[in-house]
Amino acid sequence: MAQVGAILILWKPENRDKLPFFMGIKRVRYRRPVYAGDVVEIEARVKRLRSRMGELEGFARVNGRIVVDGAMTFALGHAGTRTDG
Numbered sequence: 481m482a483q484v485g486a487i488l489i490l491w492k493p494e495n496r497d498k499l500p501f502f503m504g505i506k507r508v509r510y511r512r513p514v515y516a517g518d519v520v521e522i523e524a525r526v527k528r529l530r531s532r533m534g535e536l537e538g539f540a541r542v543n544g545r546i547v548v549d550g551a552m553t554f555a556l557g558h559a560g561t562r563t564d565g
Contacts, residue, residue, distance in 0.1 A: 481538030482552055485524040489534065489556070498556045500534075508550030518542045532556050 486500045514520060524538035532555055539549035 481522055481524055481536075481540065481548075481550070482554075484522045485526070485536040485538060485552060485554070488524050488526060488536070489529070489554070495556065498558060501555045501557055503553040503555055506551045506553070508548065510548050512542070512545060512547045514540075514542055514547050520547070527551070 482502050489495055489500050490498070519542065521541045522538065523540075524536050526534060526536050528535045533553070534556065535551060535553050537549070537551045539546050541547060
């Protein structure tokens with residue numbers, strides 16, 4: 481869910497040069513087991529997005545039934561160039 485949320489945040493043109501940093505998880509509930517071969521559908525929604533901080537909620541389904549849901553917080557940082565050497 482965090483990865484899907486990051487894609488959602490980076491989809492906005494003003495965020496394309498930023499990096500989302502995962503900060504925390506809130507209210508995560510694992511409702512059913514997921515087995516090898518299951519097709520997992522993941523959905524995320526931005527609940528709040530300020531200039532540098534945000535919160536998103538998400539859930540995952542298998543065969544239309546929710547298997548996990550919860551909320552995550554993240555910070556947006558600038559993607560810098562790094563040179564080693």
